[in-house]
Amino acid sequence: MFTNVRFPAMLVGLTMIAAVPVYAQDSVKVTSARAYEGQFRPIQQASGGVGMRSSQRIFGQVKIATRESSERVKVTLMINTSLNQLEILNWSVNSGRCGSGSVPLMPIAQFQGIEMSTNGRGELDIPEMPLSIPPNSGALHVNVYRGGTGLENVIACSNLKLNEK
Numbered sequence: 001m002f003t004n005v006r007f008p009a010m011l012v013g014l015t016m017i018a019a020v021p022v023y024a025q026d027s028v029k030v031t032s033a034r035a036y037e038g039q040f041r042p043i044q045q046a047s048g049g050v051g052m053r054s055s056q057r058i059f060g061q062v063k064i065a066t067r068e069s070s071e072r073v074k075v076t077l078m079i080n081t082s083l084n085q086l087e088i089l090n091w092s093v094n095s096g097r098c099g100s101g102s103v104p105l106m107p108i109a110q111f112q113g114i115e116m117s118t119n120g121r122g123e124l125d126i127p128e129m130p131l132s133i134p135p136n137s138g139a140l141h142v143n144v145y146r147g148g149t150g151l152e153n154v155i156a157c158s159n160l161k162l163n164e165k
Contacts, residue, residue, distance in 0.1 A: 035065040036133070036140055038158035040079055041098075057082040058156045062142050064093065066133055073131045077114065077124040079144060079156060084120045088113035089155075090145040093131065098141045098157035106131060108149045 042058040060079035067073065077091070091111050092104035104111075112129070114122040133140070144156040 033066055033068060034133075034135070035063060035163045036160035037061070037063045037163060038142065038160040040142075040144065040156040040158045043098075043154045043157055056155060058144075060156070062158050062160070064131075064133070064142075064160065067128070071130065071132050072128050073133065075124055075126040075129055077122075077142075079114065079122050081116070081120045081122075081155070083116065083146070084118055085116070086118055087116050087146070089116055089122060090114075090149055092143050092145075092149075093133070094141055094143060095137060095139065096141065097139050097159050098143075100141070101151050104143075105133065108145070114144065 038061065040058055040060040040062065042056050058079065058081045060077070062077045063075070065074045079089075090108050091114055092108045093106075093111075094100070094102045094104050096102040110130075112124060112126060114124055116122040140160040142158045142160065143154045145153040146155045147153050
């Protein structure tokens with residue numbers, strides 16, 4: 001009587017191969033997705049007269065969601081102003097809270113401009129933007145600039161709140 005022992009041995013071998021754990025490569029840095037959200041508030045701007053300050057009517061919101069790796073983000077931004085003219089406003093993501101004067105996380109020129117319409121509304125919907133936000137970055141805020149990129153040109157700011165997903 002002849003018994004085929006190859007088939008059961010092959011099944012045991014395949015089962016052992018399937019049970020071997022698979023590990024991710026060491027070069028891939030995986031972090032949990034995070035979302036930072038906030039509401040814009042107006043910042044008082046100096047006007048023509050000595051000591052005179054004016055505040056524009058500004059409101060809106062911003063959401064910055066990190067991807068699986070922390071090197072890219074999705075940005076959704078909407079801002080309404082009483083500036084009813086076509087123009088492009090600059091913006092940046094900075095460490096710290098509004099008014100801290102901190103340096104942006106990347107050069108302001110690398111942030112896509114906000115195209116404002118004649119009704120004072122501007123929107124951005126950027127599905128994938130290169131921006132590194134470390135998981136332990138602490139407080140963050142978004143500045144919106146008009147007429148330059150210095151702290152004196154900030155017209156609106158939003159302190160961002162972290163929402164872990």
